[in-house]
Amino acid sequence: MRRIMLLNAKGGCGKSTLATNLASYYALQNKSVVLADFDPQGSSLEWLEARPKESPPIRGLAAWREALRVPRNTDYLIMDVPARCHGPELTALVRRAQTLIVPVLPSATDIRAAAHFVQELLLVGRVTRKETRLAAVANRVRENAMVEGTVERILGGMSIPYTTVHTQIYRPLERFLRRLKVPFITTLRDTPNYQLADARGLGIFELARSQVSRDLEQWQPLIKWLDSRRSMPKPV
Ligand SMILES: Nc1ncnc2c1ncn2[C@@H]1O[C@H](COP(=O)(O)OP(=O)(O)OP(=O)(O)O)[C@@H](O)[C@H]1O
Numbered sequence: 286m287r288r289i290m291l292l293n294a295k296g297g298c299g300k301s302t303l304a305t306n307l308a309s310y311y312a313l314q315n316k317s318v319v320l321a322d323f324d325p326q327g328s329s330l331e332w333l334e335a336r337p338k339e340s341p342p343i344r345g346l347a348a349w350r351e352a353l354r355v356p357r358n359t360d361y362l363i364m365d366v367p368a369r370c371h372g373p374e375l376t377a378l379v380r381r382a383q384t385l386i387v388p389v390l391p392s393a394t395d396i397r398a399a400a401h402f403v404q405e406l407l408l409v410g411r412v413t414r415k416e417t418r419l420a421a422v423a424n425r426v427r428e429n430a431m432v433e434g435t436v437e438r439i440l441g442g443m444s445i446p447y448t449t450v451h452t453q454i455y456r457p458l459e460r461f462l463r464r465l466k467v468p469f470i471t472t473l474r475d476t477p478n479y480q481l482a483d484a485r486g487l488g489i490f491e492l493a494r495s496q497v498s499r500d501l502e503q504w505q506p507l508i509k510w511l512d513s514r515r516s517m518p519k520p521v
């Protein structure tokens with residue numbers, strides 16, 4: 286079973302959005318998916334309640350109030366962790382995952398907070414021993430900011446597809462993560478598509494292709510990374 290966790294001590298950075306979209310993606314691939322919500326706010330489970338009966342099924346677990354009992358035939362366990370999770374609580378949660386994804390918003394405050402949080406995660410020995418893999422994803426990046434970033438890099442002599450472009454504002458975080466060998470996987474744009482899908486209990490993968498083609502492209506590096514050995518614990 287693949288165990289993927291979305292977490293960041295900072296609130297509102299997209300943990301639940303990434304969790305529900307990943308769950309919907311794997312459900313669409315005919316995988317058996319469990320979405321475990323560790324957040325008493327229950328956003329992920331509310332999303333699941335809004336999910337149409339005819340959509341590929343996802344099983345929800347209210348992990349904040351009951352023991353996590355994952356059915357044995359589960360292919361993907363997606364875990365949504367509340368903000369402000371630190372210390373022993375964080376350590377205990379991290380133990381449950383093979384792969385940790387930290388979404389980061391493009392504000393200086395969020396980036397500073399993410400850097401502190403990544404440092405805290407690295408103190409959980411599992412991450413430095415590569416028993417749990419960790420990556421960051423930039424979220425809610427304004428498109429004009431991405432275009433500016435691309436142009437700037439092309440002018441610098443390098444042509445990089447826009448999905449790998451992080452705006453100027455992420456550079457300090459990028460440098461910091463590179464030093465720690467934590468990959469920065471992709472940049473997701475700020476778009477109402479996420480809210481539209483969310484309100485209907487869907488993922489963006491379930492919206493009209495023409496509406497979300499850019500978003501699907503931006504998710505590719507994350508899906509690819511999650512499919513690769515690079516996001517899996519080092520074999521012992
Ligand atoms: N890429 C995006 N574009 C537009 N809106 C987004 C995007 N990502 C997230 N949002 C919106 O931002 C808000 C916060 O996102 P979300 O609830 O996923 O964050 P969170 O980290 O789970 O928050 P919390 O810490 O409260 O649990 C939601 O309204 C969500 O729909």
Ligand SMILES: [Mg+2]
Pocket residue numbers: 300301302324328365
């Ligand atoms: Mg949430």
